[in-house]
Amino acid sequence: MISVASASRERRPPSDKAVPKAEQIYxxxxxxxxxxSMVPxxxxxxxxxxLQYGVSRTPVREALKRLSDEDLVDVxxxxxxxxxxxxFEVAEEGYVIRRALEIESIRRAVQYVTDDDIARLDQLIREMRDILERDALHEYIEVDDAFHSAIAGISRYPRMWKFxxxxxxxxxxxxxxxxxxxxxxxxxxEQHAAIVRALERRNADQAELAMKIHLEASFAVMSAMYEDGQYFRRKET
Known part of the structure; x- marks a missing residue:
């Protein structure tokens, strides 16, 4: 049985008491x-x-129902x-949706990007390199997401990243x-850096190509994980 206490240490739930318990648990x-942290x-x-949240089963079950609807929990x-x-099928679908939206986002970002935006993206890349130097790989995904979220913000479609x-x-x-x-x-x-340099040149075609190369190469590496199999749902034959 997996303890959720370790997960709490990684990321504390929202501290705002106005946030419903079910939302915090979710x-x-x-x-x-x-x-x-909670393995498949x-x-x-x-x-x-x-016990951890000092609540009845109602908000817990509400949170788990939401996670079940996202196919992250089996009840x-x-x-x-x-x-x-x-x-793998749901992950691949997510990749296809993400790829389509991020290509649109990066092309729009070229129209609106400022020198301050470039500086912010370069700072995130420096943070990525620092993470690699420290071999703190568990921290990388947070900065990676911040990078892509920033591009969505530059494109003036910030809700795109939420989707x-x-x-x-x-x-x-x-x-x-x-x-x-x-x-x-x-x-x-380095793929992230190539995306920033294309944005800096205000070249939409180069930016789109750099984003495509990045997303497709990353998914190819991730797809190889499926061959291992222990954490994956196998197709019924």
Whole structure:
């Protein structure tokens, strides 16, 4: 059985008392699942969540229902609740949606990007390189997401990233699995740098190409994780 206490130490739930408990539980458990602190196939204890938050089962079940709707949790009546295994098909769908939207986003960003925006993106790349130097790979995905979210903001479609974030949960778990692949994140960092340089030149075609290369190469590495299989839902034959 997986303890959610370790996940809380990684990311504390929202401190605002106005945030409903069900929302807090949902956010914390979702984060732990995506970051693989709660590994695919592991048991989720409703009782432990109730004790941790000092709540009844109602908000816990509300949070788990939302996670089940996202296919991140499997609920089996009279049996138990489990972290779902990764669905390659759902991850691939998330990738296709993300790719289409980010290509649109990067082309729009070229129209609006400022020198201050370039400086901010370069700062994020420096943070990525620092993470690699420290070998703190578990921190990388946060900065990676900040980079792509910043581009969505520059494009003046900030809600686009919120939608992408919703559909890429299974993809994010594959991203986490692929992080230790030798040289992978170093290559990702250089791909990010190529995207920024194209933005700096205000060249939409180059920016689109750089984004395509980045997303397609990253997904190819992530797809190789499927061959391992232990954390993945296998297709029924």
């Amino acid at each position: 956010e914390m458990v979702r984060y732990a699942i995506i970051r693989l 196939g592991s048991v989720i204890s409703e009782k432990e969540l109730c 089996f009546p009279h049996s138990g609740t489990y972290v779902s295994k990764i669905s 992408i974030n919703l559909v890429k949960a299974h993809l994010d778990r594959m991203r986490q699995l692929s992080a230790p692949v030798p040289g992978h994140l170093a290559e990702v960092t």
